[in-house]
Amino acid sequence: MAKTPTLRPGNTADLIALIDAARGAGTRLDLRGGGSKAGCGAPVDPAATAVDMRGFAGIVDYDPAELVLTVRPGTLLTEVEALLAEHGQMLAFEPFDHGPIHGRAAGDATIGGVIAAGVAGSRRLSRGGARDHLLGFRAVSGRGEAFVAGARVTKNVTGYDLPKLACGSWGRLFALTELDIKTLPRGETALTLALDGLTAPQAVAVMSRAAGSQAGVAAAAHHPETHHPAGGVTALRIEGFAPSVAARCALLERLLADCGAVRVMEPAEAAALWDDLRTLGSLRNMPVLWRVVVPAAHVCRVTAALAPTPARWVMDWAGGLLWVGCTAEGLPPATLRALAAAAGGHADLVRADEALRRACPMRAALPPALAALEARVRRAFDPAGLFETGRFGDD
Amino acid sequence: MLAMPPVDQAVIARRDAIAQALRAIVPDGVIDRPDALRVYESDGLTAYRQPPLLVVLPETTAQVSQILRWCHDQGVKVVPRGSGTSLSGGALPLADAVLLGMARFNRILDIDYHDRIVVTQPGVTNLALTRAVEDRGFYYAPDPSSQIACSIGGNVAENSGGVHCLKYGLTTNNVLGVELVLIDGTVLRLGGRTLEPAGMDLLGVIVGSEGLLGVVTEVTVAILPQPETARAMLIGFPAVEAAGAAVAAIIAAGIIPAGMEMMDKAATHAAEAFVNAGYPLDAEALLIVELDGPQAECDHLIAAVTQITQGHGCTTCRISENEADRLMFWAGRKAAFPAVGRLSPDYYCMDGTIPRRALPHVLTRMAQLSAHYGLGLANVFHAGDGNLHPLIMYDANVPGQLEQAEAFGADILRLCVEVGGVLTGEHGVGVEKRDLMPVMFSAIDLAHQQRIKCAFDPDLLLNPGKVFPVLHRCAELGRVHVHQGQTAFPDLPRF
Numbered sequence: 041m042a043k044t045p046t047l048r049p050g051n052t053a054d055l056i057a058l059i060d061a062a063r064g065a066g067t068r069l070d071l072r073g074g075g076s077k078a079g080c081g082a083p084v085d086p087a088a089t090a091v092d093m094r095g096f097a098g099i100v101d102y103d104p105a106e107l108v109l110t111v112r113p114g115t116l117l118t119e120v121e122a123l124l125a126e127h128g129q130m131l132a133f134e135p136f137d138h139g140p141i142h143g144r145a146a147g148d149a150t151i152g153g154v155i156a157a158g159v160a161g162s163r164r165l166s167r168g169g170a171r172d173h174l175l176g177f178r179a180v181s182g183r184g185e186a187f188v189a190g191a192r193v194t195k196n197v198t199g200y201d202l203p204k205l206a207c208g209s210w211g212r213l214f215a216l217t218e219l220d221i222k223t224l225p226r227g228e229t230a231l232t233l234a235l236d237g238l239t240a241p242q243a244v245a246v247m248s249r250a251a252g253s254q255a256g257v258a259a260a261a262h263h264p265e266t267h268h269p270a271g272g273v274t275a276l277r278i279e280g281f282a283p284s285v286a287a288r289c290a291l292l293e294r295l296l297a298d299c300g301a302v303r304v305m306e307p308a309e310a311a312a313l314w315d316d317l318r319t320l321g322s323l324r325n326m327p328v329l330w331r332v333v334v335p336a337a338h339v340c341r342v343t344a345a346l347a348p349t350p351a352r353w354v355m356d357w358a359g360g361l362l363w364v365g366c367t368a369e370g371l372p373p374a375t376l377r378a379l380a381a382a383a384g385g386h387a388d389l390v391r392a393d394e395a396l397r398r399a400c401p402m403r404a405a406l407p408p409a410l411a412a413l414e415a416r417v418r419r420a421f422d423p424a425g426l427f428e429t430g431r432f433g434d435d
Numbered sequence: 436m437l438a439m440p441p442v443d444q445a446v447i448a449r450r451d452a453i454a455q456a457l458r459a460i461v462p463d464g465v466i467d468r469p470d471a472l473r474v475y476e477s478d479g480l481t482a483y484r485q486p487p488l489l490v491v492l493p494e495t496t497a498q499v500s501q502i503l504r505w506c507h508d509q510g511v512k513v514v515p516r517g518s519g520t521s522l523s524g525g526a527l528p529l530a531d532a533v534l535l536g537m538a539r540f541n542r543i544l545d546i547d548y549h550d551r552i553v554v555t556q557p558g559v560t561n562l563a564l565t566r567a568v569e570d571r572g573f574y575y576a577p578d579p580s581s582q583i584a585c586s587i588g589g590n591v592a593e594n595s596g597g598v599h600c601l602k603y604g605l606t607t608n609n610v611l612g613v614e615l616v617l618i619d620g621t622v623l624r625l626g627g628r629t630l631e632p633a634g635m636d637l638l639g640v641i642v643g644s645e646g647l648l649g650v651v652t653e654v655t656v657a658i659l660p661q662p663e664t665a666r667a668m669l670i671g672f673p674a675v676e677a678a679g680a681a682v683a684a685i686i687a688a689g690i691i692p693a694g695m696e697m698m699d700k701a702a703t704h705a706a707e708a709f710v711n712a713g714y715p716l717d718a719e720a721l722l723i724v725e726l727d728g729p730q731a732e733c734d735h736l737i738a739a740v741t742q743i744t745q746g747h748g749c750t751t752c753r754i755s756e757n758e759a760d761r762l763m764f765w766a767g768r769k770a771a772f773p774a775v776g777r778l779s780p781d782y783y784c785m786d787g788t789i790p791r792r793a794l795p796h797v798l799t800r801m802a803q804l805s806a807h808y809g810l811g812l813a814n815v816f817h818a819g820d821g822n823l824h825p826l827i828m829y830d831a832n833v834p835g836q837l838e839q840a841e842a843f844g845a846d847i848l849r850l851c852v853e854v855g856g857v858l859t860g861e862h863g864v865g866v867e868k869r870d871l872m873p874v875m876f877s878a879i880d881l882a883h884q885q886r887i888k889c890a891f892d893p894d895l896l897l898n899p900g901k902v903f904p905v906l907h908r909c910a911e912l913g914r915v916h917v918h919q920g921q922t923a924f925p926d927l928p929r930f
C-alpha cells in the first residue's frame with residue numbers, strides 16, 4: 041500500500057496542477073479508482089503518490105434512447121448498473137468487480153477502473169469487450185494537458201480511435217476524467233441450458249457448435265467435473281425477448297441432442313454459476329490466479345497439460361478464456377506462460393502474493409518490436425513516465 | 436480547394452531511379468507509364484485527382500517490408516491503396532509519393548469454423564469474405580454499400596460500417612488481429628485469434644487510422660452465423676419528427692433492429708423513380724426496419740414495431756412476406772446514391788453523425804442551407820445510430836458549383852458538431868474533412884492524436900496530407916506545449 045499521502049483531485053484544474061507539480065518534482069503518480077484491482081501487478085513503487093480518482097464522480101448525461109451514458113470515472117460500477125437497469129439497459133460487456141477475486145468485499149469498483157483495466161465478463165463472447173463500448177473520453181495526459189477523444193455518439197470515425205487504447209491502459213497513458221459509454225437494452229429474459237458430465241474437449245465442441253449456431257448464445261462456460269461441487273457442467277446462456285429465448289432454446293436442444301441431455305438450469309443454479317465466473321469463488325482457495333486468453337480451438341492443449349498438476353480451472357467465452365488457479369509451487373509461471381503461448385494465447389497474472397508479483401510481471405512479455413512500439417505510444421502521452429509506478433514491470 | 440503538402444521536386448527528379456529500385460524488389464509490379472498511372476489518380480472522392488509518382492503492387496509481406504524500408508531510408512512518401520473506393524480521399528495520390536497498391540494480396544488464408552474466424556489478405560473484397568463462408572451458413576457482418584469492390588484492408592483503414600452495423604458493429608468490432616508493416620519495414624502482429632490482445636490495444640488504433648500508421652498485410656476477422664430469418668418493414672410517416680420519435684421509441688422498447696434506415700421525401704422519390712420498389716410517395720419520411728433471428732423472434736418484434744409506429748402516426752406499414760419483398764424494400768435504399776445521381780449531374784455525399792434527438796432541428800437547418808446555396812438535397816440516414824448521409828446535388832460544369840457544394844457540405848458538418856455529433860460516421864476524414872478537424876478538436880486534442888502518428892511514423896512519410904490539418908514535425912510536437920489552441924510554433928508551414 042502507498043506510504044505517501046493520497047491526493048484526491050476534484051476537478052480537471054486540480055488534476056492538471058497535480059500532474060504539473062509531479063512533473064516538476066519528478067514524482068510518479070499511481071492513479072486509482074476503488075482499489076478493487078490493487079492486487080494486480082507488482083507492488084507499486086512506495087515513493088509514488090497515490091491519486092484517488094473518486095473525486096471525479098457522478099452521472100453527466102444519460103439519454104437511454106441515444107444508447108449513450110456520459111459518466112465520471114470515479115462513479116461506482118454498482119451505481120452505473122443500477123441506473124441503467126432502471127431504464128431496462130445494461131453495459132453489454134458485463135463488467136465485474138475484482139474485489140471478491142482479491143478477497144475484498146464487492147462494491148468498491150469504479151467505472152473508470154473497469155474501463156482502464158478493460159474488464160469484460162461472460163457476455164464478452166457475444167457482445168464484445170469494454171473496448172467495444174467506450175465511445176469517447178476526456179482525460180489529462182502526462183503532459184498536464186486536458187484533451188478529448190472520440191465522441192458522444194455511437195458511430196464515429198473522426199480521428200484516431202483513442203478510446204480503444206484507453207481500455208486496458210491501466211492508468212498508464214492518462215488520467216480519465218469523463219467517459220462516454222455505449223449502453224444497450226437488457227434482455228427481457230434469460231435462460232441457461234446445461235449439459236452435465238462432459239469432458240473438456242466435449243464441452244469445447246458443444247460450446248463451439250452452439251456459438252456457431254443461429255441460437256445467438258450470449259455466454260458459454262464450462263466448469264470441469266473435478267472442481268465443481270455439482271459435478272462438471274457446461275452452460276449456455278440465452279437472452280432476449282421471451283418468445284425468442286424459447287425458440288433459441290428449442291433450437292439448441294435439437295442441435296445438441298447427440299451430445300447428451302440438455303436441461304434448463306434452475307434460476308438459482310444459473311445465477312450461482314454465472315456469479316462464480318465473476319467472483320471465481322470456486323478457485324477461492326488457490327493463492328495464485330491466472331487469466332489465460334487463448335483461441336478456444338486450442339484451449340484443451342492447456343487443460344490437458346494442466347491435468348497432472350494441482351492447478352484447477354474454469355472456462356468462459358466458449359473456451360476463449362481459462363481462469364487457472366494453483367499454488368505458487370504447483371505451476372511455475374514460465375510453464376503456464378509457455379503453455380498459453382504454444383496454444384496461441386497469453387496469460388495474465390491476476391492474483392498472487394507480493395513475492396510472486398514482484399518476480400513475475402502481470403502481463404507476458406511482448407515481442408521486442410511490439411514492446412518498443414507500445415513504449416513509444418506510452419511516451420506519446422506520458423513523456424516523463426509519470427504514470428509508470430513499477431506495477432507493470434516495463435518502465 | 437485543399438492544399439496538399441509541398442511537392443518535393445528532388446524526389447520527382449529521381450523518379451526513374453526510384454522505379455528501378457522498386458523493380459528490384461517487385462520485378463513485375465511497378466507502373467510508371469503516365470497513361471497507366473492515370474488509372475490511379477483518384478479514389479471515390481472524384482473531385483480530387485493527382486497521378487502518383489509511381490505505383491508499386493507487391494505480392495508478399497516481405498516485399499511490402501522492403502519497399503517501405505527503402506522509401507523510409509530514401510525519404511520517399513508512400514500512399515497505401517486498397518480498391519480506391521474511399522469517399523474522403525484517403526487513397527488520393529501525391530505527386531511525389533509512391534502509391535502502394537494492395538490488390539495482389541487477394542487470397543483468403545484460413546477459415547476456422549470452430550472459432551468462427553477468417554484470416555485473409557487485405558486486398559480481398561468485403562463481399563468475397565462472405566462468399567467464402569456462406570455455404571457453411573456464415574457471413575462477415577460489416578457490409579458497406581461498396582462491398583462488391585472495397586477491400587478488407589481499406590475497411591480496416593476506414594473502420595467502415597454498413598446498414599447492419601447498428602446491431603453487429605463496425606469493422607473495429609469484428610476485427611481480431613492484423614499483420615502490420617511499419618514505415619521502417621518492421622513487421623508486427625497486433626491481436627490475433629484470441630478475443631483479447633496481449634498488451635495494449637494498439638489494434639484498436641490501427642482500425643480507422645486511414646493508412647497513416649502502417650500497411651496492413653493480413654487481417655483476422657470474426658464471422659457470424661447467418662440469422663435464421665430476416666424480414667423488413669417499410670413504414671411511411673407524414674412528418675420527419677414522427678419518424679424520429681418512432682425510432683427512439685423502438686430503441687427505448689429494448690429493440691435493436693438488424694438495420695433501421697430513414698429516407699426523406701426527396702430521396703424516397705428519387706429511389707422510387709429509379710427502382711420502382713413500391714415506396715409510398717406521400718410519406719415525408721420513410722423508415723426501413725429489418726428484424727432478424729429465429730422466426731418467432733421476428734414475428735414478435737414485427738408486432739412490437741408495428742404497434743410502436745402506429746402509435747406514432749405512420750401512414751403506411753408494409754411487412755415483407757418473402758425474400759423477394761425484403762430485397763425489394765432494400766433495393767431503393769441501396770440504390771439511393773445512383774438514384775439521386777440521375778436527378779442531378781453530380782452529387783456530393785456527406786457523412787456526419789448526430790445524436791438522434793437533434794434530427795428534426797438538423798433537417799430544418801439543412802433545408803434552410805439548401806435554399807441559401809440554391810442546391811438540392813436528399814437525405815438518407817442510418818436512423819438507428821444517427822449517421823446522416825445528405826446528398827448535395829450540383830453540376831460541376833457550372834463554374835463555382837463544386838465550391839458551393841463543398842461549402843454547403845462543410846456547413847452541414849459544422850452543424851453536426853454543433854448539435855453534439857461528429858464530422859464523419861464511417862467514411863473517414865481523409866483530405867475531405869481534414870481542414871474541418873479543428874471544428875471538433877482543439878489543437879491540444881489533435882496534438883495528442885498526432886503523437887500516435889509520430890510513435891508509428893516519426894518522419895511522417897505514410898499518407899501525409901490526410902486527416903491532420905497541420906502535420907507538425909514530430910521533434911517539435913514532442914517539445915511543444917500547446918495551450919488554449921495556441922501552439923508555440925504558429926508559423927509552421929500549413930499545407
Ligand SMILES: Cc1cc2nc3c(=O)[nH]c(=O)nc-3n(C[C@H](O)[C@H](O)[C@H](O)COP(=O)(O)OP(=O)(O)OC[C@H]3O[C@@H](n4cnc5c(N)ncnc54)[C@H](O)[C@@H]3O)c2cc1C
Pocket residue numbers: 478479514515516517518519520521522524525526537557578579580581584585586587588589590591592593594595596597598645646647649650651652772861862898
Ligand atoms: C458507392 C460507394 C458506397 C460506399 N458505401 C459505404 C458504406 O456503406 N459504408 C462505409 O463505411 N463506407 C462506404 N464507402 C466508402 C469506402 O468504400 C470504404 O471506405 C472502404 O472501406 C474503402 O476501401 P478501399 O479498399 O476502396 O480503400 P481505398 O479507398 O483504397 O483506401 C482507403 C484508405 O485506406 C488506406 N488503405 C487501404 N488499404 C490499406 C492497407 N492494406 N493498409 C493500410 N492502409 C490501407 C488508404 O491509404 C486510404 O487511406 C462507399 C464508397 C462508395 C464508392
